Amino acid sequence: MSRYTHLADFDQLAGMLAVAGRELCPVIRRASTALLDADAEAGRTVLVEVAAARELHDRIEGWVPAVLARRQPVASDLRLLVAGLRMNGDMRRMGALAAHIAKVAVARYPDPVLPAQVRPTFVAMADAAARLADKAALVMATRARVDALQTGLDDDELDELQRSLFTKLTDDWPYGVQAAVDVAMLGRYYERFADHAVGVGRQVAYLVVGVR
Incomplete structure:
Protein backbone atom coordinates (compact mmCIF):
# COMPACT_ATOMS: atom_id res chain seq x y z
CA MET A 1 0.00 0.00 0.00
CA SER A 2 1.54 3.28 -1.08
CA ARG A 3 2.18 6.29 1.09
CA TYR A 4 0.45 8.30 -1.64
CA THR A 5 -2.79 6.44 -0.94
CA HIS A 6 -2.50 7.32 2.74
CA LEU A 7 -1.94 10.98 1.88
CA ALA A 8 -5.00 10.99 -0.37
CA ASP A 9 -7.08 9.72 2.55
CA PHE A 10 -5.76 12.41 4.86
CA ASP A 11 -6.28 15.09 2.23
CA GLN A 12 -9.91 13.97 2.04
CA LEU A 13 -10.27 14.22 5.81
CA ALA A 14 -8.63 17.65 5.87
CA GLY A 15 -10.97 18.80 3.09
CA MET A 16 -14.09 17.67 4.93
CA LEU A 17 -12.92 19.33 8.16
CA ALA A 18 -12.14 22.55 6.31
CA VAL A 19 -15.64 22.63 4.81
CA ALA A 20 -17.19 22.04 8.24
CA GLY A 21 -15.10 24.85 9.72
CA ARG A 22 -15.96 27.34 7.00
CA GLU A 23 -19.66 26.63 7.34
CA LEU A 24 -19.60 27.47 11.04
CA CYS A 25 -18.51 31.06 10.50
CA PRO A 26 -21.71 32.35 8.84
CA VAL A 27 -23.88 30.15 11.08
CA ILE A 28 -22.79 31.75 14.35
CA ARG A 29 -23.08 35.21 12.80
CA ARG A 30 -26.60 34.46 11.59
CA ALA A 31 -27.58 33.06 14.99
CA SER A 32 -26.36 36.28 16.60
CA THR A 33 -28.34 38.31 14.07
CA ALA A 34 -31.45 36.34 15.00
CA LEU A 35 -30.82 37.09 18.66
CA LEU A 36 -29.77 40.73 18.48
CA ASP A 37 -32.24 41.84 15.80
CA ALA A 38 -35.22 39.61 16.72
CA ASP A 39 -34.90 38.11 13.23
CA ALA A 40 -36.89 34.87 13.19
CA GLU A 41 -36.08 34.17 9.54
CA ALA A 42 -32.37 34.25 10.31
CA GLY A 43 -32.99 31.92 13.23
CA ARG A 44 -34.90 29.43 11.12
CA THR A 45 -32.14 29.54 8.50
CA VAL A 46 -29.60 28.63 11.18
CA LEU A 47 -31.64 25.59 12.17
CA VAL A 48 -31.76 24.39 8.57
CA GLU A 49 -28.01 24.96 8.10
CA VAL A 50 -27.07 23.17 11.30
CA ALA A 51 -29.27 20.20 10.39
CA ALA A 52 -27.55 19.99 6.99
CA ALA A 53 -24.11 20.24 8.62
CA ARG A 54 -24.90 17.20 10.77
CA GLU A 55 -24.76 15.07 7.64
CA LEU A 56 -21.15 16.13 7.05
CA HIS A 57 -20.22 15.51 10.68
CA ASP A 58 -21.83 12.06 10.47
CA ARG A 59 -19.89 11.34 7.28
CA ILE A 60 -16.61 12.25 8.95
CA GLU A 61 -17.40 10.09 11.98
CA GLY A 62 -18.14 7.13 9.72
CA TRP A 63 -15.21 7.78 7.39
CA VAL A 64 -12.45 7.59 10.03
CA PRO A 65 -13.27 4.06 11.25
CA ALA A 66 -13.53 2.95 7.62
CA VAL A 67 -10.00 4.23 6.94
CA LEU A 68 -8.72 2.45 10.04
CA ALA A 69 -10.34 -0.78 8.87
CA ARG A 70 -8.73 -0.78 5.44
CA ARG A 71 -5.34 0.81 6.28
CA GLN A 72 -2.52 0.07 8.67
CA PRO A 73 -1.80 3.59 9.89
CA VAL A 74 1.46 4.43 11.64
CA ALA A 75 1.55 6.50 14.83
CA SER A 76 1.58 9.89 13.07
CA ASP A 77 -1.38 8.81 10.92
CA LEU A 78 -3.31 7.77 14.00
CA ARG A 79 -2.68 11.19 15.52
CA LEU A 80 -4.19 12.78 12.45
CA LEU A 81 -7.25 10.56 12.55
CA VAL A 82 -7.86 10.97 16.27
CA ALA A 83 -7.34 14.75 16.11
CA GLY A 84 -9.70 14.89 13.13
CA LEU A 85 -12.41 13.08 15.08
CA ARG A 86 -11.97 15.43 18.02
CA MET A 87 -12.12 18.53 15.82
CA ASN A 88 -15.23 17.16 14.15
CA GLY A 89 -16.83 16.63 17.56
CA ASP A 90 -15.98 20.18 18.63
CA MET A 91 -17.43 21.63 15.44
CA ARG A 92 -20.59 19.54 15.74
CA ARG A 93 -21.12 20.99 19.21
CA MET A 94 -20.40 24.53 17.99
CA GLY A 95 -23.16 24.12 15.41
CA ALA A 96 -25.54 22.77 18.05
CA LEU A 97 -24.83 25.76 20.30
CA ALA A 98 -25.48 28.20 17.44
CA ALA A 99 -28.78 26.37 16.91
CA HIS A 100 -29.65 26.79 20.60
CA ILE A 101 -29.10 30.55 20.30
CA ALA A 102 -31.29 30.67 17.20
CA LYS A 103 -34.04 28.62 18.88
CA VAL A 104 -34.32 31.09 21.75
CA ALA A 105 -34.65 33.98 19.29
CA VAL A 106 -37.31 32.14 17.27
CA ALA A 107 -39.23 31.10 20.40
CA ARG A 108 -39.46 34.68 21.69
CA TYR A 109 -40.25 36.30 18.32
CA PRO A 110 -41.58 38.95 17.73
CA ASP A 111 -40.39 40.14 21.13
CA PRO A 112 -36.69 40.85 21.61
CA VAL A 113 -34.93 38.37 23.89
CA LEU A 114 -32.40 40.72 25.44
CA PRO A 115 -33.13 43.51 27.89
CA ALA A 116 -31.32 46.75 27.12
CA GLN A 117 -29.04 46.34 30.13
CA VAL A 118 -27.31 43.24 28.71
CA ARG A 119 -27.52 43.92 24.99
CA PRO A 120 -24.02 45.52 24.76
CA THR A 121 -22.55 42.46 26.47
CA PHE A 122 -24.16 40.15 23.93
CA VAL A 123 -23.02 42.32 21.03
CA ALA A 124 -19.48 41.83 22.33
CA MET A 125 -20.06 38.09 22.87
CA ALA A 126 -21.38 37.69 19.33
CA ASP A 127 -18.35 39.46 17.90
CA ALA A 128 -15.91 37.40 19.99
CA ALA A 129 -17.60 34.12 19.04
CA ALA A 130 -17.54 35.02 15.34
CA ARG A 131 -13.83 35.87 15.51
CA LEU A 132 -13.10 32.57 17.24
CA ALA A 133 -15.03 30.66 14.57
CA ASP A 134 -13.03 32.46 11.89
CA LYS A 135 -9.76 31.64 13.63
CA ALA A 136 -10.68 27.99 14.13
CA ALA A 144 -0.31 27.85 12.09
CA ARG A 145 0.63 26.80 15.61
CA VAL A 146 0.84 30.33 17.04
CA ASP A 147 -2.64 31.19 15.76
CA ALA A 148 -3.95 27.87 17.05
CA LEU A 149 -2.63 28.55 20.55
CA GLN A 150 -3.93 32.12 20.37
CA THR A 151 -7.50 30.80 20.45
CA GLY A 152 -7.02 30.03 24.13
CA LEU A 153 -6.18 33.66 24.84
CA ASP A 154 -9.05 34.91 22.69
CA ASP A 155 -11.40 32.78 24.76
CA ASP A 156 -10.50 34.82 27.86
CA GLU A 157 -12.55 37.70 26.44
CA LEU A 158 -15.72 35.62 26.38
CA ASP A 159 -15.05 34.24 29.84
CA GLU A 160 -14.85 37.79 31.17
CA LEU A 161 -18.06 38.77 29.38
CA GLN A 162 -19.78 35.75 30.88
CA ARG A 163 -18.68 36.80 34.37
CA SER A 164 -20.03 40.30 33.76
CA LEU A 165 -23.41 38.83 32.80
CA PHE A 166 -23.71 36.99 36.11
CA THR A 167 -22.87 40.18 37.93
CA LYS A 168 -25.77 41.89 36.17
CA LEU A 169 -28.10 38.97 36.91
CA THR A 170 -27.38 39.11 40.62
CA ASP A 171 -27.36 42.90 40.93
CA ASP A 172 -31.02 43.94 41.38
CA TRP A 173 -32.17 42.34 38.11
CA PRO A 174 -35.41 44.16 37.16
CA TYR A 175 -36.55 42.11 34.13
CA GLY A 176 -38.13 39.02 35.68
CA VAL A 177 -37.35 35.32 35.89
CA GLN A 178 -37.86 34.34 32.23
CA ALA A 179 -35.49 37.03 30.98
CA ALA A 180 -32.92 35.99 33.58
CA VAL A 181 -33.14 32.35 32.47
CA ASP A 182 -32.78 33.33 28.80
CA VAL A 183 -29.79 35.56 29.48
CA ALA A 184 -28.04 32.96 31.64
CA MET A 185 -28.56 30.22 29.03
CA LEU A 186 -27.49 32.39 26.11
CA GLY A 187 -24.34 33.49 27.90
CA ARG A 188 -23.52 29.85 28.55
CA TYR A 189 -24.10 28.95 24.89
CA TYR A 190 -21.63 31.58 23.72
CA GLU A 191 -19.09 30.56 26.35
CA ARG A 192 -19.32 26.88 25.35
CA PHE A 193 -19.12 27.78 21.66
CA ALA A 194 -15.82 29.54 22.40
CA ASP A 195 -14.56 26.58 24.44
CA HIS A 196 -15.08 24.23 21.50
CA ALA A 197 -13.35 26.66 19.13
CA VAL A 198 -10.39 26.55 21.52
CA GLY A 199 -10.60 22.75 21.38
CA VAL A 200 -10.15 22.89 17.60
CA GLY A 201 -7.13 25.15 18.04
CA ARG A 202 -5.57 22.79 20.55
CA GLN A 203 -5.92 19.83 18.24
CA VAL A 204 -4.27 21.76 15.41
CA ALA A 205 -1.41 22.78 17.72
CA TYR A 206 -1.03 19.13 18.74
CA LEU A 207 -0.82 18.04 15.13
CA VAL A 208 1.83 20.64 14.29
CA VAL A 209 4.01 19.43 17.13
CA GLY A 210 3.27 15.75 16.75
CA VAL A 211 3.47 15.26 12.97
CA ARG A 212 6.89 15.42 11.35
Whole structure:
Protein backbone atom coordinates (compact mmCIF):
# COMPACT_ATOMS: atom_id res chain seq x y z
CA MET A 1 0.00 0.00 0.00
CA SER A 2 1.54 3.28 -1.08
CA ARG A 3 2.18 6.29 1.09
CA TYR A 4 0.45 8.30 -1.64
CA THR A 5 -2.79 6.44 -0.94
CA HIS A 6 -2.50 7.32 2.74
CA LEU A 7 -1.94 10.98 1.88
CA ALA A 8 -5.00 10.99 -0.37
CA ASP A 9 -7.08 9.72 2.55
CA PHE A 10 -5.76 12.41 4.86
CA ASP A 11 -6.28 15.09 2.23
CA GLN A 12 -9.91 13.97 2.04
CA LEU A 13 -10.27 14.22 5.81
CA ALA A 14 -8.63 17.65 5.87
CA GLY A 15 -10.97 18.80 3.09
CA MET A 16 -14.09 17.67 4.93
CA LEU A 17 -12.92 19.33 8.16
CA ALA A 18 -12.14 22.55 6.31
CA VAL A 19 -15.64 22.63 4.81
CA ALA A 20 -17.19 22.04 8.24
CA GLY A 21 -15.10 24.85 9.72
CA ARG A 22 -15.96 27.34 7.00
CA GLU A 23 -19.66 26.63 7.34
CA LEU A 24 -19.60 27.47 11.04
CA CYS A 25 -18.51 31.06 10.50
CA PRO A 26 -21.71 32.35 8.84
CA VAL A 27 -23.88 30.15 11.08
CA ILE A 28 -22.79 31.75 14.35
CA ARG A 29 -23.08 35.21 12.80
CA ARG A 30 -26.60 34.46 11.59
CA ALA A 31 -27.58 33.06 14.99
CA SER A 32 -26.36 36.28 16.60
CA THR A 33 -28.34 38.31 14.07
CA ALA A 34 -31.45 36.34 15.00
CA LEU A 35 -30.82 37.09 18.66
CA LEU A 36 -29.77 40.73 18.48
CA ASP A 37 -32.24 41.84 15.80
CA ALA A 38 -35.22 39.61 16.72
CA ASP A 39 -34.90 38.11 13.23
CA ALA A 40 -36.89 34.87 13.19
CA GLU A 41 -36.08 34.17 9.54
CA ALA A 42 -32.37 34.25 10.31
CA GLY A 43 -32.99 31.92 13.23
CA ARG A 44 -34.90 29.43 11.12
CA THR A 45 -32.14 29.54 8.50
CA VAL A 46 -29.60 28.63 11.18
CA LEU A 47 -31.64 25.59 12.17
CA VAL A 48 -31.76 24.39 8.57
CA GLU A 49 -28.01 24.96 8.10
CA VAL A 50 -27.07 23.17 11.30
CA ALA A 51 -29.27 20.20 10.39
CA ALA A 52 -27.55 19.99 6.99
CA ALA A 53 -24.11 20.24 8.62
CA ARG A 54 -24.90 17.20 10.77
CA GLU A 55 -24.76 15.07 7.64
CA LEU A 56 -21.15 16.13 7.05
CA HIS A 57 -20.22 15.51 10.68
CA ASP A 58 -21.83 12.06 10.47
CA ARG A 59 -19.89 11.34 7.28
CA ILE A 60 -16.61 12.25 8.95
CA GLU A 61 -17.40 10.09 11.98
CA GLY A 62 -18.14 7.13 9.72
CA TRP A 63 -15.21 7.78 7.39
CA VAL A 64 -12.45 7.59 10.03
CA PRO A 65 -13.27 4.06 11.25
CA ALA A 66 -13.53 2.95 7.62
CA VAL A 67 -10.00 4.23 6.94
CA LEU A 68 -8.72 2.45 10.04
CA ALA A 69 -10.34 -0.78 8.87
CA ARG A 70 -8.73 -0.78 5.44
CA ARG A 71 -5.34 0.81 6.28
CA GLN A 72 -2.52 0.07 8.67
CA PRO A 73 -1.80 3.59 9.89
CA VAL A 74 1.46 4.43 11.64
CA ALA A 75 1.55 6.50 14.83
CA SER A 76 1.58 9.89 13.07
CA ASP A 77 -1.38 8.81 10.92
CA LEU A 78 -3.31 7.77 14.00
CA ARG A 79 -2.68 11.19 15.52
CA LEU A 80 -4.19 12.78 12.45
CA LEU A 81 -7.25 10.56 12.55
CA VAL A 82 -7.86 10.97 16.27
CA ALA A 83 -7.34 14.75 16.11
CA GLY A 84 -9.70 14.89 13.13
CA LEU A 85 -12.41 13.08 15.08
CA ARG A 86 -11.97 15.43 18.02
CA MET A 87 -12.12 18.53 15.82
CA ASN A 88 -15.23 17.16 14.15
CA GLY A 89 -16.83 16.63 17.56
CA ASP A 90 -15.98 20.18 18.63
CA MET A 91 -17.43 21.63 15.44
CA ARG A 92 -20.59 19.54 15.74
CA ARG A 93 -21.12 20.99 19.21
CA MET A 94 -20.40 24.53 17.99
CA GLY A 95 -23.16 24.12 15.41
CA ALA A 96 -25.54 22.77 18.05
CA LEU A 97 -24.83 25.76 20.30
CA ALA A 98 -25.48 28.20 17.44
CA ALA A 99 -28.78 26.37 16.91
CA HIS A 100 -29.65 26.79 20.60
CA ILE A 101 -29.10 30.55 20.30
CA ALA A 102 -31.29 30.67 17.20
CA LYS A 103 -34.04 28.62 18.88
CA VAL A 104 -34.32 31.09 21.75
CA ALA A 105 -34.65 33.98 19.29
CA VAL A 106 -37.31 32.14 17.27
CA ALA A 107 -39.23 31.10 20.40
CA ARG A 108 -39.46 34.68 21.69
CA TYR A 109 -40.25 36.30 18.32
CA PRO A 110 -41.58 38.95 17.73
CA ASP A 111 -40.39 40.14 21.13
CA PRO A 112 -36.69 40.85 21.61
CA VAL A 113 -34.93 38.37 23.89
CA LEU A 114 -32.40 40.72 25.44
CA PRO A 115 -33.13 43.51 27.89
CA ALA A 116 -31.32 46.75 27.12
CA GLN A 117 -29.04 46.34 30.13
CA VAL A 118 -27.31 43.24 28.71
CA ARG A 119 -27.52 43.92 24.99
CA PRO A 120 -24.02 45.52 24.76
CA THR A 121 -22.55 42.46 26.47
CA PHE A 122 -24.16 40.15 23.93
CA VAL A 123 -23.02 42.32 21.03
CA ALA A 124 -19.48 41.83 22.33
CA MET A 125 -20.06 38.09 22.87
CA ALA A 126 -21.38 37.69 19.33
CA ASP A 127 -18.35 39.46 17.90
CA ALA A 128 -15.91 37.40 19.99
CA ALA A 129 -17.60 34.12 19.04
CA ALA A 130 -17.54 35.02 15.34
CA ARG A 131 -13.83 35.87 15.51
CA LEU A 132 -13.10 32.57 17.24
CA ALA A 133 -15.03 30.66 14.57
CA ASP A 134 -13.03 32.46 11.89
CA LYS A 135 -9.76 31.64 13.63
CA ALA A 136 -10.68 27.99 14.13
CA ALA A 137 -11.44 27.68 10.40
CA LEU A 138 -8.21 29.49 9.54
CA VAL A 139 -5.92 27.35 11.67
CA MET A 140 -7.40 24.16 10.24
CA ALA A 141 -6.42 25.42 6.80
CA THR A 142 -3.00 26.87 7.66
CA ARG A 143 -1.94 24.73 10.66
CA ALA A 144 -0.31 27.85 12.09
CA ARG A 145 0.63 26.80 15.61
CA VAL A 146 0.84 30.33 17.04
CA ASP A 147 -2.64 31.19 15.76
CA ALA A 148 -3.95 27.87 17.05
CA LEU A 149 -2.63 28.55 20.55
CA GLN A 150 -3.93 32.12 20.37
CA THR A 151 -7.50 30.80 20.45
CA GLY A 152 -7.02 30.03 24.13
CA LEU A 153 -6.18 33.66 24.84
CA ASP A 154 -9.05 34.91 22.69
CA ASP A 155 -11.40 32.78 24.76
CA ASP A 156 -10.50 34.82 27.86
CA GLU A 157 -12.55 37.70 26.44
CA LEU A 158 -15.72 35.62 26.38
CA ASP A 159 -15.05 34.24 29.84
CA GLU A 160 -14.85 37.79 31.17
CA LEU A 161 -18.06 38.77 29.38
CA GLN A 162 -19.78 35.75 30.88
CA ARG A 163 -18.68 36.80 34.37
CA SER A 164 -20.03 40.30 33.76
CA LEU A 165 -23.41 38.83 32.80
CA PHE A 166 -23.71 36.99 36.11
CA THR A 167 -22.87 40.18 37.93
CA LYS A 168 -25.77 41.89 36.17
CA LEU A 169 -28.10 38.97 36.91
CA THR A 170 -27.38 39.11 40.62
CA ASP A 171 -27.36 42.90 40.93
CA ASP A 172 -31.02 43.94 41.38
CA TRP A 173 -32.17 42.34 38.11
CA PRO A 174 -35.41 44.16 37.16
CA TYR A 175 -36.55 42.11 34.13
CA GLY A 176 -38.13 39.02 35.68
CA VAL A 177 -37.35 35.32 35.89
CA GLN A 178 -37.86 34.34 32.23
CA ALA A 179 -35.49 37.03 30.98
CA ALA A 180 -32.92 35.99 33.58
CA VAL A 181 -33.14 32.35 32.47
CA ASP A 182 -32.78 33.33 28.80
CA VAL A 183 -29.79 35.56 29.48
CA ALA A 184 -28.04 32.96 31.64
CA MET A 185 -28.56 30.22 29.03
CA LEU A 186 -27.49 32.39 26.11
CA GLY A 187 -24.34 33.49 27.90
CA ARG A 188 -23.52 29.85 28.55
CA TYR A 189 -24.10 28.95 24.89
CA TYR A 190 -21.63 31.58 23.72
CA GLU A 191 -19.09 30.56 26.35
CA ARG A 192 -19.32 26.88 25.35
CA PHE A 193 -19.12 27.78 21.66
CA ALA A 194 -15.82 29.54 22.40
CA ASP A 195 -14.56 26.58 24.44
CA HIS A 196 -15.08 24.23 21.50
CA ALA A 197 -13.35 26.66 19.13
CA VAL A 198 -10.39 26.55 21.52
CA GLY A 199 -10.60 22.75 21.38
CA VAL A 200 -10.15 22.89 17.60
CA GLY A 201 -7.13 25.15 18.04
CA ARG A 202 -5.57 22.79 20.55
CA GLN A 203 -5.92 19.83 18.24
CA VAL A 204 -4.27 21.76 15.41
CA ALA A 205 -1.41 22.78 17.72
CA TYR A 206 -1.03 19.13 18.74
CA LEU A 207 -0.82 18.04 15.13
CA VAL A 208 1.83 20.64 14.29
CA VAL A 209 4.01 19.43 17.13
CA GLY A 210 3.27 15.75 16.75
CA VAL A 211 3.47 15.26 12.97
CA ARG A 212 6.89 15.42 11.35
